[in-house]
Amino acid sequence: MLYLVPSPLSQKTPKQPLLEADLALVRQCNTWLVENAKPARAALGLFNMPVAIRDLQILEIAQLNPQQRHDVIQRCKAGDPIAVMSDAGCPGVADPGAEIVALAHRLECPVHPLVGPSSILLALMASGLNGQNFRFYGYPPLDPGQRDAWIKQSERESKTQQCTQIVIETPFRNEKLIDALLKQLSDSTLLCIGWDLTGDEQQIHTKTVGHWKKRVPSPGKSPCLFLWLSA
Incomplete structure (x- = not known):
């Protein structure tokens, strides 16, 4: 077995x-x-x-x-x-x-x-976003230009299909991805960021991009999940 x-x-x-x-x-x-x-x-x-x-x-x-x-x-x-x-x-x-x-x-x-923790499902459960229709992409593109274009495209798909978009990122690139998401997504789009899931420093928050821009999260180098849903 x-x-x-x-x-x-x-x-x-x-x-x-x-x-x-x-x-x-x-x-x-x-x-x-x-x-x-x-x-x-x-x-x-x-x-x-x-x-x-x-x-x-x-x-x-x-x-x-x-x-x-x-x-x-x-x-x-x-x-x-x-x-x-x-x-x-x-x-x-x-x-x-x-x-x-x-x-x-x-x-x-x-x-x-065997049964055990999945960061993808835990974050989706706690996000309040659409759990009936969601898509996990793995890691976003490395090239900044391709990444930014991909974020825009994924937001369009999220809006037309009402589909929650989910990605993970290598911890040392957390800040770069957060910066890109806040620049490329519309202010009205809901963005959930979760880090250190199941750990003592766990944080999971869903806010509009406009709200996040007022107080940018700082997960440091903790493993993160990023989920968004366009209104």
């Missing part, structure tokens, strides 16, 4: 994210396919694994070649329980774990997603 294991969202004040019944499942796993080894070890420290973390096989997905990935999934299919874990939140969503899950399906290896 290939277990898809959610990890803590907050890096500042991480909390054990799994159901008690699911902890029993992940404690069977001695091989972990992860985004990055350092945050994976930190998350594993919350799971009270029955063996020392140094004795687990922790493999960074990006470092595995196609044959190595194939071999790991074949082991899993043969009965070795293996886990996939992201740096934060649910694996496979804006995360390289999706490549492993796709391979598992091609090789007919069973996949079992």
Whole structure:
């Protein structure tokens, strides 16, 4: 079985994210396919694994070649329980774990997603924006010109379709994205910004862009979610 294991969202004040019944499942796993080894070890420290973390096989997905990935999934299919874990939140969503899950399906290896925090759904739940029709884009374009044009286009789509637009951003680019959103979106558009979700410093606020301009938020380098809906 290939277990898809959610990890803590907050890096500042991480909390054990799994159901008690699911902890029993992940404690069977001695091989972990992860985004990055350092945050994976930190998350594993919350799971009270029955063996020392140094004795687990922790493999960074990006470092595995196609044959190595194939071999790991074949082991899993043969009965070795293996886990996939992201740096934060649910694996496979804006995360390289999706490549492993796709391979598992091609090789007919069973996949079992575990219950845990999704920053996307938590932010949408708390935003008050349209939860019936929403679109998650992942990361916005890196090029400033392309990013600004994309923000304008997404706002037009939001207005015509009444669709909540959702993006994430690398924490060190939070301020640049906030600045771009406040410049490119209409003052009447509702903008929700949430950061450090599930952490002790969690903040989630929905205001018009015009209101945000009067007091620009400062999430620092906390992981952020950005959602907007055009009136």
